[in-house]
Structure formats: structure tokens, C-alpha cells
Amino acid sequence: MAHCNVCRCCLAQGLHKDLNSSYLWLDKTEIYADMMLECFSIVLSPSAHISSGICDTCVSTLRASLAFKRMVLQSEQELITRAQDLDIKPKVKVELTENSGGDDSDDYFLADAGNGDVPKITIKKKKTRTLIISPECNSQPKVNLMWTAHMNLDKRKHKDNLRTILQYSNVLPFKNKSLLGYMCGYCDATYPDPVDLRAHTEADHEEERLNFKSNFDMTEYNVQVDISDLTCTLCNEKMENLNVLKDHLVKIHKKIIYNDIKDHIIQFRLKKGDVYDCIMCSATYETFKMLKQHMNVHYGNYTCSKCDSAFATKRSLNAHRSTHQEGSFKCEHCEKVFASRAKKQYHEKTKHLGARNISNCPFCNEPFRSYYQRNQHLVKVHNSEAQYKCNVCNKAYILKSLLMYHIKKNHLMERNAQCTECGYRFFSKKALKAHMVKHTGERNYQCEVCQKSYARKYTLREHMRIHNNDRRFKCAICSMSFVQKCSLKSHLLSNHGISMAASDITTTEPEKELPLNDASKDS
Incomplete structure (x- = not known):
């Protein structure tokens, strides 16, 4: 072969x-x-x-x-x-x-x-x-x-609408938003501040303004435009949004706008910062990607027949449909079996075909396999701040999913997993599974040195520090060191009269990676 x-x-x-x-x-x-x-x-x-x-x-x-x-x-x-x-x-x-x-x-x-x-x-x-x-x-x-060359009628209407809007307003087309900022719709230039992007577009691309994505199939993709300070250039009247502008162009200036087609011109009001607001409702998001996903609610051009989820483009709907293809799908490269075709294809691409959907570091171009690894790298190597902050206790996280995990567990006190033996409730199924060893008595993790067995892998790992004489917990007063956190806690109370919570005691050994915080342990 x-x-x-x-x-x-x-x-x-x-x-x-x-x-x-x-x-x-x-x-x-x-x-x-x-x-x-x-x-x-x-x-x-x-x-x-x-x-x-x-x-x-x-x-x-x-x-x-x-x-x-x-x-x-x-x-x-x-x-x-x-x-x-x-x-x-x-x-x-x-x-x-x-x-x-x-x-x-x-x-x-x-x-x-x-x-x-x-x-x-x-x-x-x-x-x-x-x-x-x-x-x-x-x-x-x-x-x-x-x-x-037979032009599809709807596609021609899409292009005519886009050209009319570009010609008679100051909307700013852009490609997307990356870690470095907003990407110009006509070239690869990127600007963190949309004001700078607008200045660049007006200075460098004014002549090609009307040719924006002239060969674009708008049934498959969206056109994204910034409507900050939206103005009709024919009469200089300010407009609230694109819908108002379209009505204005038709009624006042007798321009042609086709309303019998699906709308693929997605409008945003861009601003500098880490908060992204929907201009069509009160929703607010901490990533631009999540805001784009939310816009499917307002541009529901295509609907999934199985779950009624709405999507702006046919391409997004087709990608979504694959998530409903359930069954037994075996990887073509290994023995793993997946419940859906989408999961199987994702596994093959990332594990066997070398594909990645995570962009490289914007500063040093280092590649990563996960968002967590990339964001961890940004914080440790490039001194970036953990951008997802809890508005209740000010803890910061490098992933939005970790922030949401923290809020649900510690502030909303969600406990949806219940033990069938004692009725005790837990935040996650993982925590419930760890709890069940109290009822089953299973001790599947055995020390290879002294043959002691433990119910949890975490407990065995803590035990192994005894054999390795790993004294990572050091008293800040007398410099005595201990293998276990509980030993230091007892020492502080009995010898120095200091009572400390276990969560306040930190190791003296430098961490090899940022902790997952609340996601690392369940209770």
C-alpha cells in the first residue's frame, strides 16, 4: 500500500x-x-x-x-x-x-x-x-x-443584499475573532480593538469594499459585520440595527432589499474587552465563540428535525445532524468503539490523523491538544491572566467550563447525584462513584511496597509519599517537614497553637501544572 x-x-x-x-x-x-x-x-x-x-x-x-x-x-x-x-x-x-x-x-x-x-x-x-x-x-x-453559468436565484439575492448594505452604510465586515483580536474581512490583519480594525479597513480596503466575498456561498456560511455607530451613508441618519437600516433603504431611498430569503448577514456590535453582548437580546458571554453559537437562536434559518435546534447555515445543521447518528461505531485505527459517528470521527482525527481544532499559541506558535493546555501555557509562560473570574468569590480560572463547574458546585450547591444506599447527594457522578466504595468495601489499589490496599487511587498516591520520604509539607515557623498535610495541621495546632484549614495548607514543592481547582476533586 x-x-x-x-x-x-x-x-x-x-x-x-x-x-x-x-x-x-x-x-x-x-x-x-x-x-x-x-x-x-x-x-x-x-x-x-x-x-x-x-x-x-x-x-x-x-x-x-x-x-x-x-x-x-x-x-x-x-x-x-x-x-x-x-x-x-x-x-x-x-x-x-x-x-x-x-x-x-x-x-x-x-x-x-x-x-x-x-x-x-x-x-x-x-x-x-x-x-x-x-x-x-x-x-x-x-x-x-x-x-x-446559471446563477441560483437565492444566491444572487443574497449577494445583492450584501452589496446594497455595504454600499449604502458603514457596516464593517470581518472574518472572525482569534486570540490576537478581530480579523480583517479583506486580509489577514488582526486588531484587538475594533476601532483600529475599522481604521485599517477604511484606509487600506476602501476600493475593494463592494467586492467583499463576491464568490461566497451564503447558504453554507455566514457573513459577519460590525454595526457599531451604524449610519446610512445616503442621508447620514443613525440606525439601531440592520433590520432598521434595511427598512430605511427600501422606504426612504427606494433601494431593493430581498426579504423572501434566509438571512445570513449576522450583526454584532464589537468592543474591546472580555465581555461579548448580543445586540438582539440581553444575553452576555465571555467568549466570542459562545456568542456566535448563541446567534443561531436569532438566525434560525435551518431546524433539526430531531431536536428542534436551530442553525443559521445549512452547513452547521449538517454538522449537527451527525451527533444524532447513534449506534456502535468502531475506530478504523484502534479497538475503541463509540456511541455516535461524530465521536468516532473526532477520535480518529485527533488521535490517529494528527488533526487539531486548537489554535497554536499566538505568541510562540507552540501547538496544543486541548484548550486547557494552551491556556495553562499562556498563564505560566507568557504571564497571561486567568481570564474567567467568579463574580462571587473572585477566584480565577483558565477555562470557562471550570468557572461554571465552580459556580454550580460551590455557589449554586447543585447536588444531582444521589447514593441509593444512604441517600447522600453529590455534585457529580464521579464523586458518587468514589463514595460507593464505602458501601461495597472494594480496595482495588494496592501498594507494591507494603501490600496495603486502598479504595481510591488518590489515597494510594498519598500513601506512596511515605515510602518515598516525600516531605512536601513544611512548617513556616520551625521548618519541620511532613509527608502528609494532616500531620502538618496537627503539628501547627499542638506545637504553635495555630489552627488552619486543610485547604489553606499548601505544598512547598512547585506545582508541575496549574491545578484544576474544583474540577480536580469532587465532594
């Missing part, structure tokens, strides 16, 4: 999928070599010395290209069928372009579509595009691909 460490299409290094193997994607079987043949008529030379891999980026491009070709052919057939049904006879006829070698066009089937009964179709020259692929070998014939 050929090696797959180099992508055959873009030469990217890594562990990639095989072009000639079959894969499942949204319940459809894909063989990428066959897809390339169908889409581009490309046949790659088989060789044991040449990689047969294809990276995820090229797979996505190939899917989109093939889907576009199929859509064009389907639209062509649909238009011909409509013309037949309505008995419309437009002045249309097919003309083959003249080629020096007498090559046949791939679009020649249009001439025979109706066997004489179909109205003749004339394709104007300016509406026809020709793609010529010339291989290096002159003996191979040229391949001429001709197709008519």
Missing part, C-alpha cells in the same frame, strides 16, 4: 486519508479518486513509490467542487424540463466551439437532450466559459469543458 504521509494534491505533510479507500461522510460512501475522476476527469498514476494520500483541506475542496458540478448539471436539466413542460420555445441552440484538433465538447449532450422535440437553445458566447486542461504530453488530446 502506498504511503499517505504527503497529500497528492497540495503536498502537505502529515498522516492523511487514502485516495483509493472508501470513507463514510454523512451516511454517504466516498472514494476520493473516483470523485476526482468524476469532477475533473483526472486519473492519478498508481505507484508504490508515490503517496496516495489526501489531506482534509483538499477533501473539503473536492467535495465542494463536485457538489458544484452536480448542481450545475442538475440545474441545466431542470431548466430544459421546465421549458418542455411549459411548451416554451425560446430562441436557443447549441453551438460547438471550433477547436483546431476537432475535439468534442463535454456539453454536446445538450444538443441531443430532446431528440428533436426540445426547443433549440442558443448560448451566447459571453455566457459560456471554457476550461482547457493541457497535459505536459503533447500526444494527449486537449479536454474542453464548457458549461453555462
Whole structure:
């Protein structure tokens, strides 16, 4: 089998999928070599010395290209069928372009579509595009691909709406928000302050303003715009939001805005800081990613038929649907089995195919496998602050999930897991499971030195410090050191008259990593 460490299409290094193997994607079987043949008529030379891999980026491009070709052919057939049904006879006829070698066009089937009964179709020259692929070998014939550019009506309306808004208002399009700030919609420049982003866009991209994402498929993706200080540039009147602006342009300035299509222009009011407010309701979030996910509530263009979750784009809905595909899904690279296809695919990408959905450190470009590792690195190496702070007790956390864990456990006092033996309630199932050893008497963790057994792994780990003479708890008054925290606590009380809570006693050994705080132990 050929090696797959180099992508055959873009030469990217890594562990990639095989072009000639079959894969499942949204319940459809894909063989990428066959897809390339169908889409581009490309046949790659088989060789044991040449990689047969294809990276995820090229797979996505190939899917989109093939889907576009199929859509064009389907639209062509649909238009011909409509013309037949309505008995419309437009002045249309097919003309083959003249080629020096007498090559046949791939679009020649249009001439025979109706066997004489179909109205003749004339394709104007300016509406026809020709793609010529010339291989290096002159003996191979040229391949001429001709197709008519049929623009989907809804897509044209989307683009017209976006162009009208850009032309007659001061909205600021942007790509996304990274750790370094907001990304310019026209280039890769990034600014922490949206005021600086606006100044950059107006200074460097004014001429290309109306060309923003002109080839963008707005049924698959969203356009994000900042509407801070939103103003109609025709009359300089201030606007509250995009909906008000659209009504204003139609009623006052007689501009055309299509309201019979789904809305994919997502509006934000950007500001500098760590708090992100929804402009359509009172919701507030501590990450821009969470705010974007929330915006699906206001832009529910597509709804999941199983759980009624709403999504702004068809692409997001399709990704969500995979979470409902339950069953028994075995990893193709190891023996692990997963309850859903989405979990299995995530496992394969991250554990076996080298994929990561965590961005590198913005300061030193170091890669990470988890958000926790990256944020921990930012705090320890680059002196960044733990940005998620509790508004009750001022404790700070490097992950929002840890902050929410802390709030629910310590301030809301949630206790949803109950012991069936004694009725005692716990915050998590993990804590309940640890508690159950009191009733079962199980002692599965045995010391290899003295053969003592313990019910919990944590207790065994604490016990092992005795054998290693690990005296990490040191008295700050007399410098005596102890193996266990309880011994230091007893020493402080009996010898120095000091009573301290166990949680206030810290180790003298430097921590190797930031603690998980409340998430590390349950009670």
C-alpha cells in the first residue's frame, strides 16, 4: 500500500486519508479518486513509490467542487424540463466551439437532450466559459469543458443584499475573532480593538469594499459585520440595527432589499474587552465563540428535525445532524468503539490523523491538544491572566467550563447525584462513584511496597509519599517537614497553637501544572 504521509494534491505533510479507500461522510460512501475522476476527469498514476494520500483541506475542496458540478448539471436539466413542460420555445441552440484538433465538447449532450422535440437553445458566447486542461504530453488530446453559468436565484439575492448594505452604510465586515483580536474581512490583519480594525479597513480596503466575498456561498456560511455607530451613508441618519437600516433603504431611498430569503448577514456590535453582548437580546458571554453559537437562536434559518435546534447555515445543521447518528461505531485505527459517528470521527482525527481544532499559541506558535493546555501555557509562560473570574468569590480560572463547574458546585450547591444506599447527594457522578466504595468495601489499589490496599487511587498516591520520604509539607515557623498535610495541621495546632484549614495548607514543592481547582476533586 502506498504511503499517505504527503497529500497528492497540495503536498502537505502529515498522516492523511487514502485516495483509493472508501470513507463514510454523512451516511454517504466516498472514494476520493473516483470523485476526482468524476469532477475533473483526472486519473492519478498508481505507484508504490508515490503517496496516495489526501489531506482534509483538499477533501473539503473536492467535495465542494463536485457538489458544484452536480448542481450545475442538475440545474441545466431542470431548466430544459421546465421549458418542455411549459411548451416554451425560446430562441436557443447549441453551438460547438471550433477547436483546431476537432475535439468534442463535454456539453454536446445538450444538443441531443430532446431528440428533436426540445426547443433549440442558443448560448451566447459571453455566457459560456471554457476550461482547457493541457497535459505536459503533447500526444494527449486537449479536454474542453464548457458549461453555462446559471446563477441560483437565492444566491444572487443574497449577494445583492450584501452589496446594497455595504454600499449604502458603514457596516464593517470581518472574518472572525482569534486570540490576537478581530480579523480583517479583506486580509489577514488582526486588531484587538475594533476601532483600529475599522481604521485599517477604511484606509487600506476602501476600493475593494463592494467586492467583499463576491464568490461566497451564503447558504453554507455566514457573513459577519460590525454595526457599531451604524449610519446610512445616503442621508447620514443613525440606525439601531440592520433590520432598521434595511427598512430605511427600501422606504426612504427606494433601494431593493430581498426579504423572501434566509438571512445570513449576522450583526454584532464589537468592543474591546472580555465581555461579548448580543445586540438582539440581553444575553452576555465571555467568549466570542459562545456568542456566535448563541446567534443561531436569532438566525434560525435551518431546524433539526430531531431536536428542534436551530442553525443559521445549512452547513452547521449538517454538522449537527451527525451527533444524532447513534449506534456502535468502531475506530478504523484502534479497538475503541463509540456511541455516535461524530465521536468516532473526532477520535480518529485527533488521535490517529494528527488533526487539531486548537489554535497554536499566538505568541510562540507552540501547538496544543486541548484548550486547557494552551491556556495553562499562556498563564505560566507568557504571564497571561486567568481570564474567567467568579463574580462571587473572585477566584480565577483558565477555562470557562471550570468557572461554571465552580459556580454550580460551590455557589449554586447543585447536588444531582444521589447514593441509593444512604441517600447522600453529590455534585457529580464521579464523586458518587468514589463514595460507593464505602458501601461495597472494594480496595482495588494496592501498594507494591507494603501490600496495603486502598479504595481510591488518590489515597494510594498519598500513601506512596511515605515510602518515598516525600516531605512536601513544611512548617513556616520551625521548618519541620511532613509527608502528609494532616500531620502538618496537627503539628501547627499542638506545637504553635495555630489552627488552619486543610485547604489553606499548601505544598512547598512547585506545582508541575496549574491545578484544576474544583474540577480536580469532587465532594
